[in-house]
Amino acid sequence: MVRFQTASILALCVILSACGGDADTPEAAQRISLDTVRQPPSEPLPSPDSKDAGWTVSDNGQAISFGRTGEPMLSLVCNLKATPARLTVIRHVGTRPGQKALFPVIGNGTISRFKADAALHEGEWRWEAALEARDPLLDVFTGTHELEATLPGGGTLKMGGSRVPSEFVNWCRAGGRLQQVQAVEKAADALKTPPAGR
Template identity: 35%
Template sequence: MLRPAILAPLMILAACKPPASDDYLARDEVSDERTRPIDPIASPETEGATWARGQSGRLLYGKPGETPLLSLACEDGTIAYTRYVRADAEAKAVLALIGNGHVERLWIDAEQEDEGVWLWRGRVTADDPRLEVLTGPRQVEATVPGAGSVKLNPSRAPGEFITACASAMALPQDPLADPA
């Protein structure tokens, strides 16, 4: 007998919902146009790929003479990382980094490079501990869903680059402080 007593308030509460409305479409725009995501790409071959300084000061990863696969840039104490593969407009994802005893995830968003061309880019402060995944001497695997997995061959160059960027963000000495 206790069961009908519990169900009665629920029935009354359910009856209080307003009915569906014919003008529900007025609340949201409905677009007939749909775009499908870019087809996923295969992981690139990285045999022979290396880290090298670009003319703009960025650290580029790829095969000499070819389009880079990944880059790191130091921008006012921030490491900006770019995966050079086409992305869907305004898409958001996670860059998964596995290697050197770490598993890290960094946000990466599609940013417009040129008219109609979107690339994967993200930023993190140079002293972020998650960047330790790139500072060791072992291979690292960098994956963006749908953009393939890039194997970063062992190198100390990313670690040195990140350390230099982090040290550049050190706070300047107070000129009024007594050095003694």
Template identity: 35%
Template sequence: MKRTAILALVALAACRPPASDRYVERIALDDPRGGPKVLPRSPDTDGAIWASSGGPRRIVFGHPGKPPLLAIECAGNGERIEVTRFAATDPHAKGMMALIGNGHVERLKVDALDLGGNRGWLWQGRFRPGDTRLDALTGARKLELTIPGAGTLALPGSPRPGELIERCRRLGSPEASGQPSAGSPRPPA
């Protein structure tokens, strides 16, 4: 029995990847200044809504009269979709945003965004409008958006994110811009 337990521990230890050359800095666990910022729990989204903010190409999700929890924006001339999670993070942090719902389970890279002027850092992902992983946001059913350390947002079903993403896709398409695509013939001069 003892030998089996030892063999199991050796096998388990063999499954761990080796340390990386870019190993993170070690911190003292009892130091209140050190370590990543972590929300104690996910924010309450009961009563939160989607609303336009700053023009027709940006919507925010949150409680009326309070700072938003999430923003989706069609930036540039339909060149990218920016998803911003209004949760403080560490400078230069990198992470993954999980989207679960509307028949999708997706993971997208997000980075820390410097607000400038010592105002802090937030999570933001920048994606091409045609990225099919964004389809998780386009359905009308509820969705969970999770970023480790920023908690989970339970988003109620709404057509607004999907409408914005589809509008951005049309705006960024060659047909919408009047520019021929690489594969389309040029009109006669």
């Protein structure tokens, strides 16, 4: 009887020690984000159809947008009041506060990766990457070849070749003076050229 009780007690101790474990031994834990649990990941957006899209210049001349009328997909905005001038690359895709993304743009023999942040503008949450107009990353826009801008979860935006973004970036880098200088040079050339028939 005593042997049976002793064996039972020993077996019980072994079971309890296996269940309890050593208090000083760390257990492998898995960390999870409560935000991830509460908000299921949204479905990636398909690449936008840019077949009939093109570049337009804003009324004040300090921004250009690629897209259809009233539906911009990507914009470049020049801030001439900043010293030096700054240029903001905007991808018009919905986002949420605090989000960040690496936004690569490929074209004209260059690959530029812009650090974009979620920004609220006139009730619209969108992606923005602001930098000095002379930043070499913006060289991707200085050419006439097609561009591809890929936003994680927002698809790839394909833009046909155009001289508009190149001229705009160079204008912004020159502090908005480039157009004025060209206008003066054209006027001067017109004065130098004698009218036909003389």
